[in-house]
Amino acid sequence: MVSASSTPRLPRWATAFGPQIVLALVLGVALGLAADALGGDPDTDPNGLMTALDTIGTSYVTLLKAAVVPLVVTAVISSIANLREVSDAARLAWKTLLWFGITALIAVVVGLVLGLVVQPGAGTGASAPAESYEGTQGSWLAFLTGLVPGNFLGLQASSTVTGAGAVATTTSFNVLQVLVVSAAVGIAALKVGEPAEPFLAVVRSALAVVQKVVWWIIRLAPLGTLGLIGRAVFEYGWTSMGGLLAFVATVYAGLLVVALVVYPVLVRLHGLSVKQYVSGVWPAVQLGFVSRSSVGTMPLTQRVTERNLGVPRAYASFAVPLGATTKMDGCAAVYPAIAALFVAQFYGIELDVTHYVLIALVSVLGSAATAGTTGATVMLTLTLSTLGLPLDGVGLLLAVDPIIDMGRTALNVAGQALVPTIVAHREGLLDRELYDAPRSGDPFVPEDAAPEGATPEEAAATGAR
Template sequence: MTSQTSSPETSARRRLPRWVTSFGPQIIAALVVGLLLGLLAKEMGTVGDDEPNWLTTTLTVIGSSYVSLLKAAVVPLIFTAVVSSIANLREVSNAARLAWQTLLWFAITALIAVVIGILMGVLFQPGANADAEPPADYAGSTGSWMGFLTGLIPANFMGLTASSTAVDPGTVTTALNFNVLQVLVIAIAVGIAALKVGAPAAPFLSLNASALAVIQKVLWWIIRLAPLGTVGLIGRAVATYGWDTIGSLGMFVVAVYVGLALVVFVVYPVLIKAHGLSVKQWFSGAWPAIQLGFVSRSSVGTLPLTQRVTERNMGVPRAYASFAVPLGATTKMDGCASIYPAVAAIFVAQFFGIDLGFTDYLLIALVSVLGSAATAGTTGAVVMLTLTLSTLGLPLAGVGLMLAVDPILDMGRTAVNVAGQTVVPTIVAKRNGLLDAAIYNAKRNGDPFADDSAEVQAPVLVPAGGAGASAGAAPSSSGADASAAAKR
């Protein structure tokens, strides 16, 4: 009989209930603790000449430190994630037409989603009643269209900028900051250049992929500290602003979910119907993946099921689906990268009493459409929110305010992400005559997948130049072999 030993950490985990070690319950618990500590700090009042008491100061330090950690991870994450996303195009180099159409429809649907997000923020006014003062380090200006255009041109490889502020007649402080849009431009240029160079760039792309994996791990450690950051940020907000903070967050959640529902139940069905496809068949076919995305809160974790329903329920050829769906899982984020940052940016501006102009709304839309690649496989909502707030010049302290309700929002955001990742490949396949109508319209009889018998196999992807297989096309098969291939 073999004896088994376990580490103290493993034994401790076994003794603790699962809800104690799960991330979502930890955030909820942190919200409650932050509320209680914030109320206590507010009751304690101020010290001396309106100086915050020790508890308010402690909560402020905890919250601001967490925001600093998030800011530190954004730049390397954006660079490596965007380069890796562009590198994925190597797999479909002989299917450039499909690749560009896929990216175009990603952009079109993202633009529609961000417009809906802006409308929700303007109509619901989630942060209008907070009446909070901007942080002391807020520069006091929002973005401008000309500033955005000139800011796209990198001054150096790292997009590094410096600013000096006179604290008093004898003291000047200098701060270094990263221009995230310049980092995005640099990453796109490097990624495209790596594709053009070809084989000699393979070691670089491998190194970039390894760096991305390391950065994602570090970012996950930072995200795991979110409960602690939530205690500090929410506690400080309640101590400073009172109950108005909580009411504003509740309205913010409502505004985001209404926007998410409009995209899933109105926009996507309209696009499906406009291409002559059954809305009912799309819903029934995509629902298993949408449902798993809602529960798992991970587009990447749902990827295998998303690709499976896209092929076997939608009738999208495997060779194309194997490119479009994984790319969509990292860059097609209508929930995280379009609706959410749009509503959130407006919420932060309203919360701190900062007026946004028409140019600012244009910037929100442009950043949401162009910046989706920065969400690749990670906590995309936090990255995109930071990117959007940085572009508009809004206080990044607003990121922490929304972390407490993030688990509630993340379920809906991920479901919308996954739904969009099935819609675009279906539309592009239909427009290019590649969609198998027999599979798409097959009766599912309550099963999660359509019939995958030989009579309703997905078509072989044929390059636009003529018949025959290519590096990006699936090999021809029929009969029992095709059925077996579909089940793999």
């Protein structure tokens, strides 16, 4: 009889989460190139490999988004109820919003400086759009009215007629509305007091169940990554950049400056380890890059913020969902600043100091106006319309938007984990032992993998086995 201890085990690199993600990225690129080489059009005539990669990638993002509503509802209600255990809850909320604004202002300044120095819109050789842009435009009124939920969960339904004459109905949700409803219920439960305890007990139990399901979904991330990056390679590639290469390079330079210089400096100024922050948030940044969805990545962002960076759950479950809808340094700060300058330079329009101040103001205050939307198109139209610049410029940049959106979303996610970490540290709430604990091969240590009462180091060692 062979003992369990002598049973052959797979090497660590084959079972650890990080290497699995890297391997999925490599395989995804290879399969994406193979799908492109097989021929076919991704939109009208996809080949079998294209279809398979697209199905895997979109199915994984759909899974993640399916977990968002129950996670936000249960986490926010529970966290608001738990805020009575956290001193000065109102101050925590205010400081969170303040740091959202501070980091957004720094990011938009980086974008403006790069846009003025590089001049990506001057002499691009690109042609102006033949037709006027008629897409969705951002507005402050739409943001304010969008805060009012149409139903309890902020669900929205739309119907379209297919080519065969059938009616297809799809449902979606507005995360900001879900957040508003959940906050209202949580505050009401807090005010009711003892009679609400049975309800809160059910919510906490539901939260534990949802978090377990989210953990299972996250473990499928390597498979989802393979499909998402493969689809990006055959669908977008790099040939679509053309004369807009300078613009794409400038945007990515801005994103990298914020991610690799600004964020680490802020972390270091607060006496925290940059290495621990980067390694802690990296799993969520990876997923944000390939999924292009801050909302879809939110379950993992919240998880690493709690389990890697040591932010208390009562605070993280409030700050991270709020950040996923309103904290977008990539989509709402760096990108609109550079894009606005690009459009002005492309059309030969001179901007003055007033315009630069307006860009900064819209970027700091306007993130919430894009909540629940995909990409940064709404934010860009809001910026251009505020400045009085041609909205046709939006259509000019749509060709390269998917390529840029990967980097934008990655920076969004990094910022959404950074601010709760800074605020928790400044308020003396950060678990420094957990923040400084050695990282295992997994994105974080499952709570049920560590023995009760274990230190963070022991928990990390347990999760690595």
